[in-house]
Amino acid sequence: MASTNQSPQYKKAEAQFFLAKTNEEKLKCLEEMIKECPKHKSSEKMLANLKTRHIKLKEKIESTRKTSKGAKKSGIKKEEMQAVIVGFANTGKSTLLANLTNTKPEIAHYGFTTKQPIQGIMHYVGTNIQIMEIPAVGSEYYDKGLVNSADTLLFLITELSQIPEIEKQTERAYGKRIILFNKIDTLSANEIRKISSTLQSKKYDFVMISGETKENFDELQEKIFKSFDKIRIYLKEPGKDINKTRDKPVILEPGSTVRDVAEKILKGFSEKVSETKIWGPSSKFAGQKVGLKHLLKDLDVVEFKTR
Ligand SMILES: Nc1nc2c(ncn2[C@@H]2O[C@H](COP(=O)(O)OP(=O)(O)OP(=O)(O)O)[C@@H](O)[C@H]2O)c(=O)[nH]1
Ligand SMILES: [Mg+2]
Missing domain, CATH: 3.10.20.30 (Beta-grasp domain)
Structure with missing residues (x-):
């Protein structure tokens, strides 16, 4: 970039730009250069160029921020059929993942145990289905990026009141939704019936399960497979x-x-x-x-x- 006619402030910012080690530092220098760039006709093109570079760099910083927390960091590649378990802390996400797939995630009786995405492969009638657990909704590790790109979302709940908040957190996801009402081993037959009829009346696609005793896992696996529409x-x-x-x-x-x-x-x-x-x-x-x-x-x- 020709900087012969530039002010000393501009030249200093430009020099710092070339010395900058991180994209964040570079972004600051670019902002300074934009500020110090003369605003007359002859430098219009140069200013436009600086602004484009600024936007591109900002996008790059944001996208690395988003992915570094989630999938990229843990090196997980999306498979042809992928379902993501979304739910609040302690609802049994890790237990479900462990019992549906070959993965052994950490399970604890306190919340927020899982701090990064974990994957497992569910084998169903000869197919391989990728199931992912992501950190709890409402935790700082919750990963919207993975949710947004998943083919199917499994809302894992233990209370009906959890549904609206999960829906809010998954607004931009395009995948099909299946509600899994979990821990039914702790409920009476009557309670199960009541919850089922409420979910039915709201026209949700749902299964009543126990991730621990594997109750209704046949129905669950079939629903997951069907959701991919293959x-x-x-x-x-x-x-x-x-x-x-x-x-x-x-x-x-x-x-x-x-x-x-x-x-x-x-x-x-x-x-x-x-x-x-x-x-x-x-x-x-x-x-x-x-x-x-x-x-x-x-x-x-x-x-x-x-x-
Ligand atoms: N009774 C019963 N308990 C369960 C069931 N599934 C999980 N639990 C218990 O619930 C607790 C939390 O289970 P996790 O699988 O770690 O739950 P999580 O959703 O992965 O929790 P975080 O990763 O911490 O958000 C543990 O004490 C489990 O033993 C179930 O189907 N029935
Ligand atoms: Mg967990």
């Missing part, structure tokens, strides 16, 4: 029995076709397929021959013959 397609090898499909299904979006499965498993070589047969929900009869455009449904079984 379909599972199983593959069968020609000549092999229909009950001996590969155990890991291909995960696809609803509305996917035979071609989409072929592309995913043959890595872009769907034209190699010479014949396709299907079994299951989208077939008219077992072993029906279909074309690449055939629309699939969840739990279909597909057999490819390739050239």
Whole structure:
């Protein structure tokens, strides 16, 4: 940047800018440079340039601030299907994570034990679902960034009155919401019935659970999987029995076709397929021959013959 016609104050700020070690220091220098930059026609372009740099640097500082606390710091990568447990302190988030996945988080009878995001993988009908615990709502470690990008939010509550506050804290999240009313092992059948009917009347998608005794975990796992709105397609090898499909299904979006499965498993070589047969929900009869455009449904079984 040409600084020959600049004031001594400007030159000093510019020199400090180049010596600055942190982005925060650089930002201060830029502010000083903007202040000291002459405000006449010939330096208009230069001033605009300084202001753009100022905005960019500020954004950079803010984004590193946001991510350094959460996911980036703990090195967690978002998987294809991710659900985040959101709830107040001591509601049983870590216990639930431990019992749904293979992770062993720290569990304590006092609140605010979990201070950074923890992940676990839940295996459900051949799929891998990433479940995350984040620090409690209302704690200084609560991480909105992770909540906002999650596919599904699991509101873990032990009192109905916790719902409005959690809703407020998750306003900008786009993921589907499921309410998990926890610790039902401590409630009477009558209390459970009352709470269920209240949640039902408010049209919430919910499950009554105990993270400790694993009550209603089947329903919980199914709801979590369904929330991602994906379909599972199983593959069968020609000549092999229909009950001996590969155990890991291909995960696809609803509305996917035979071609989409072929592309995913043959890595872009769907034209190699010479014949396709299907079994299951989208077939008219077992072993029906279909074309690449055939629309699939969840739990279909597909057999490819390739050239
Ligand atoms: N009775 C009962 N107690 C539970 C259940 N789940 C968790 N707890 C107890 O509740 C306490 C808190 O459990 P955590 O799993 O650590 O709760 P958390 O939400 O992770 O807590 P923070 O990370 O501190 O916010 C512990 O004493 C657990 O044993 C449950 O389903 N039933
Ligand atoms: Mg915890």
